[in-house]
Amino acid sequence: MILDTKAQSAANDQATPVKQTVKKRVVVVAPGRGCYNKDELGYLKRFHQDKESIIANIDRFRGEMKQASVTKIDGAAKYSFKQHTPGENASALIYACALCDFMDIDTERYEIVAVTGNSMGWYIAMACAGALAGKAGIEVVNTMGSMMQDGLIGxxxxxxxxxxxxxxxxxxxxxxxxxxxxxxxxxxxxxxxxxxxxxxxxxxxxxxxxxxxxxxxxxxxxxxxxxLYNHGAFHTPLLESISEKGFGTLSSSLFSKPSIPLIDGEGHIWTPHSTDIAKLRDYTLGKQVLELYDFSKAIQVAVKEFAPDKLIVLGPGNTLGGPTAQALIDIKWFGWSNKTEFSEAQHSLPKMLAMGNEEQRGLCSAE
CATH class of the missing domain: 3.30.70 (Alpha-Beta Plaits)
Structure with missing residues (x-):
């Protein structure tokens, strides 16, 4: 008896399961102010020339505000404290770098199960998670970052x-x-x-x-x-006027439910299905501005609740890598109880990847 070749092929396909790559679960961590320093000059140009439309949208918004473009600031001939550290420039520049890094994460290899961030990184995390969609991300980041351009408070x-x-x-x-x-x-x-x-x-x-x-x-x-140079008294009652300006300037229409779970500076989780948008705005422009930001708790809640295989820290720079590892060491996550164990593990099988580190960047992005 001669079997039909098509039928035989179909039978073989059914008998032999298709091998599928299991994605690694990752929590993404967004940086705050102070991570774009001398070594990061030209970060956008080095890594994100393929993101022209995204960067152009950010530059267009800043142009409407009569502010220098992030392209110009990133492309400066030399790093300058006067140009690169004021909030009105640093916030938008770091936002552009981190958002573009987020877009480079290889989603064929990694499932992003949650996003969090440090201080200003909360706004970046919201943008990455879809809670500040499109133009809303740069509007919130740039507005809040420019609030003290006429003089720092504390x-x-x-x-x-x-x-x-x-x-x-x-x-x-x-x-x-x-x-x-x-x-x-x-x-x-x-x-x-x-x-x-x-x-x-x-x-x-x-x-x-x-x-x-x-x-x-x-x-x-x-x-x-x-x-911390050019930093105001963030996350304290001294910024009450900044909070009030934020509420008066940034409308509810800018905020959306996240498409990825978000962990804030109190360790609270904002999920795609249960987020109350009004409460999210209230927290972002209220408590988040005026009260302690517990980045350590945010990291610890993220790993306990979402059990990631790895954490990916967005650039620019890698100043947030140490504090993230220290928050994990504090609860002995990944079996780390001290710096030596963390360093040894990172050399053999890294559980924490920093996109601001060029070697580790290759482990995060698509080939």
């Missing part, structure tokens, strides 16, 4: 609260808390915790409060406490 400094092995040091944490309490009791001084940033504490306050903190906090590595 400032920020950063101080480590960990040991050399990236383990949280309770003594240092207690010291920072006592210092904040002492300064806050002094006339004319205001000081708050602004961000829990892995093994660092970002403090924000008025000039008097920051100067007292620089006096009272012991020097570490001849580097800390370190002032």
């Amino acid at each position: 400032g920020q400094l950063i101080y480590p609260v960990m040991n050399a092995q990236w383990q949280l040091d309770e003594n240092l944490s207690s010291l920072v808390e006592r210092t904040i309490a002492t300064i806050s009791d002094e006339d004319g001084c205001e000081l708050f915790t602004s961000i829990h940033l892995g093994g660092y504490r970002v403090l924000a306050g008025n000039e008097a409060g920051l100067k007292r903190a620089e006096t009272l906090l012991p020097q570490i590595d001849e580097k800390y406490p370190m002032r």
Whole structure:
């Protein structure tokens, strides 16, 4: 008996299962201010010349605001603190770099299960997740980033609260808390915790409060406490006027339900099906501006709730890589309990990939 060849072929197809590549689950982390530095100059030109339409839309919006294009700022002959660090320039530039990086993630290899970010990175995360769609992303980022172009309100400094092995040091944490309490009791001084940033504490306050903190906090590595240049008192009550301006300027129509789950600075998850858009706007322009941003908690909630195989930290730069790893070490995620274990694991089978690192970038993007 001679079998029909087509029938035989169909039978063979049914008998032999098609091999499919199982996607790795990833949480994407968006950076905040301070990640575009001298080494990142030309980031858009190096990595994103194929994103002309996206960058052009950002430049067009900034042109309408009478602001320099991100193309021009990124393409400057040399890095300048005066040009590259003010909020009205840094915010849009970092947004452009990070959003384009997000678009380069190879979705044939990776399933993006959640997105989070640090500080300004919350706005970027919202754009990546679809909660700020299209032009809304640059409008929110650029508007909030430009609020203090006529003068900063307060400032920020950063101080480590960990040991050399990236383990949280309770003594240092207690010291920072006592210092904040002492300064806050002094006339004319205001000081708050602004961000829990892995093994660092970002403090924000008025000039008097920051100067007292620089006096009272012991020097570490001849580097800390370190002032963050051109940073206002983000995530503190000092920015009440900025929050009010945000509510008055940015309409509800800019906000949408995310298409990917979002984790905010309180560790709250905003899902595609349950997000109340009005509440999302209220948080973004209210609490997110005026209260502590707990980046460490956001990372820890993200891995506990979504169990990713890896985390991808968007560029530019890789300043957020350390704090992300430190937040994971704090809960012994991926079996990491110290910096040595993290470093060894990264060399053998990396679980955290930074797109600002050219070697790791190739592991994130499509070939």
